[in-house]
Amino acid sequence: MNAAKRSITEQELQAYVDGWLSLSRQAAVEQYLAEHPDDAARMRDYRAQSEAVRAAMRDAQPAVVPERLLRAARGGAAVSRGGWLAQTAAAALLLAVGFGSGWTVYGVVESPRDSWFAGVPADTELLRVATAAHRVYAVEVRHPVEVRAEEEHLMGWLSKRVGRPLGAPDLDRFGFRLMGGRLLPASSGAAAQLMYEDGGGRRISVYIETHPSDNKVAFRFAEEGGLGAFYWLDGRSGFALVGPLQRAELLDLAKAVYQQIEM
Amino acid sequence: MTDFSRRLQDEIPALRRYARFLIRDADRADDLVQDSLERAIVKRRLWHKPESLRPWLFALLRNVYLNQVRRQTRRPTEVPLDQVFPQAGRGEAQTSAVMIGQVMAALDGLEPEQREVLVLVAVEGLQYKEAAMVLGLPMGTVMSRLSRGRERLRRTLTGDSSPTTATLRRIK
Incomplete structure (x- = not known):
C-alpha cells in the first residue's frame, strides 16, 4: 500500500463518482486512479x-x-394571471421542444417565466443552438475555430460582438486547452463559441449569448446521442457547456466555467 | 404567486419521482405529493432559506409516507422498479435501454436502505449531508450504505459473487 492509497478514502472515491470533490482533491483522486486501474474501473x-x-x-x-399538484403548491391561493391553463401549455411546449428534438432534458416541467411568452423558452433554445453549433464545428479538422487562441484579439473581438466582457475560462487543470473561438448567429444577435480540446482529442465547447431580458436558470443537464450539456442563464447572459462527456465530468468543467466567467 | 410557491412548483417533478420510488403506484404517489405540498405550505416558515429546498421537502414527504405506512395494517405488494419507471421509447443514448433495465432490476435487489441512499444521491443530486438529513441518519451511515449499495449493484451486474474488498474497507 503506497502513500497515495492511504491518503484517499473510500468516501472521497464516492464523492468523486458523484462530482462533489474540490478541484484539488479531484486531482489527487485522479492521480490515484491512474495508478490503480482496479479502483478506476470500479x-x-x-x-x-x-x-x-x-x-x-x-x-x-x-x-x-x-393541476391539483400545481394548486397545492400555490397553497390554494387565487390563480395567478395566465392561470393554470397557460402553465400547462407552457410545460407542454417545453416538453414538445425538449423531446421533439430528441433531447432528454432533465427537470423539465417548470413554472412559466416571463421569457416564455416570447415563444420558445430561452433556456431550451440556448441548449439547441449551443449543441447544434458544437456538432457542426467540433468535428472540423482544419477549421474548428474562426480565430485561434494564439491571436491576441480573440477575446476582445468576441466581447465586443457579443456585447459583454468575456474572458476565456482556463480549463488546463482538466486537461482541456483553448483552441480558439468563433462568432455565431443567435436570436439576440451574436453569440460566441469557445472550443477546447484535451490530449485524447475530445472537444468541448463553451457557448455564450446575451439576452435583452433578465433571467436566471440554475444549472441544467441534458444529453442526446453521446453529447452532454450543462446550461444556465444568469441575468442577461446564457451559457452552455457541451461535450461528449459523462455528466459528472461535465459538471466539474461547468462549475469551473461558471466560476471563471462571471464577472 | 409567492416565491415559495414558485420554488415548490419547481420541485414537483422531483417529488413525484421520489414518491413513485417509495410507493410504486403513480396515483397514490401523486396523492402523497399533494399531501406533502399542502403540508409544506403550512410549514413553510420552518424552511430556512439558504438551505436547499429539495432535501427539506424530501424529508417532509418521507415523514408523511412513513406515517401512512404505519397506519396501514398490511403492506401493499411491491411492483418491480423497472415497471414503476418503464423505458419510454428511448432513442440512442449514452446508456442503452438494455443496460438501464438490468441496472433497475439489480437496484431492486438491494437492501431498501441502500437503494434509497443511492437514489437520493445519484438521481436527485443530494449532497451526502442532505441525504443524511432526509433519512434522519448520521452521515457515516449514509456513506457506508452508499458504498455498499454501489458495490453490491456492481457485483450483481458483473455476476461476481466473490467477497469484496471495497465494502469491507473502513470509511474514515
Missing part, C-alpha cells in the same frame, strides 16, 4: 450505474404536472 462502473438509474427514473417521469 469508479467507472459506479458512474455508469448512476447514469443508468438516473436515466430510467427521470425518463419515466410523467410529462405534465397535474
Whole structure:
C-alpha cells in the first residue's frame, strides 16, 4: 500500500463518482486512479450505474404536472394571471421542444417565466443552438475555430460582438486547452463559441449569448446521442457547456466555467 | 404567486419521482405529493432559506409516507422498479435501454436502505449531508450504505459473487 492509497478514502472515491470533490482533491483522486486501474474501473462502473438509474427514473417521469399538484403548491391561493391553463401549455411546449428534438432534458416541467411568452423558452433554445453549433464545428479538422487562441484579439473581438466582457475560462487543470473561438448567429444577435480540446482529442465547447431580458436558470443537464450539456442563464447572459462527456465530468468543467466567467 | 410557491412548483417533478420510488403506484404517489405540498405550505416558515429546498421537502414527504405506512395494517405488494419507471421509447443514448433495465432490476435487489441512499444521491443530486438529513441518519451511515449499495449493484451486474474488498474497507 503506497502513500497515495492511504491518503484517499473510500468516501472521497464516492464523492468523486458523484462530482462533489474540490478541484484539488479531484486531482489527487485522479492521480490515484491512474495508478490503480482496479479502483478506476470500479469508479467507472459506479458512474455508469448512476447514469443508468438516473436515466430510467427521470425518463419515466410523467410529462405534465397535474393541476391539483400545481394548486397545492400555490397553497390554494387565487390563480395567478395566465392561470393554470397557460402553465400547462407552457410545460407542454417545453416538453414538445425538449423531446421533439430528441433531447432528454432533465427537470423539465417548470413554472412559466416571463421569457416564455416570447415563444420558445430561452433556456431550451440556448441548449439547441449551443449543441447544434458544437456538432457542426467540433468535428472540423482544419477549421474548428474562426480565430485561434494564439491571436491576441480573440477575446476582445468576441466581447465586443457579443456585447459583454468575456474572458476565456482556463480549463488546463482538466486537461482541456483553448483552441480558439468563433462568432455565431443567435436570436439576440451574436453569440460566441469557445472550443477546447484535451490530449485524447475530445472537444468541448463553451457557448455564450446575451439576452435583452433578465433571467436566471440554475444549472441544467441534458444529453442526446453521446453529447452532454450543462446550461444556465444568469441575468442577461446564457451559457452552455457541451461535450461528449459523462455528466459528472461535465459538471466539474461547468462549475469551473461558471466560476471563471462571471464577472 | 409567492416565491415559495414558485420554488415548490419547481420541485414537483422531483417529488413525484421520489414518491413513485417509495410507493410504486403513480396515483397514490401523486396523492402523497399533494399531501406533502399542502403540508409544506403550512410549514413553510420552518424552511430556512439558504438551505436547499429539495432535501427539506424530501424529508417532509418521507415523514408523511412513513406515517401512512404505519397506519396501514398490511403492506401493499411491491411492483418491480423497472415497471414503476418503464423505458419510454428511448432513442440512442449514452446508456442503452438494455443496460438501464438490468441496472433497475439489480437496484431492486438491494437492501431498501441502500437503494434509497443511492437514489437520493445519484438521481436527485443530494449532497451526502442532505441525504443524511432526509433519512434522519448520521452521515457515516449514509456513506457506508452508499458504498455498499454501489458495490453490491456492481457485483450483481458483473455476476461476481466473490467477497469484496471495497465494502469491507473502513470509511474514515
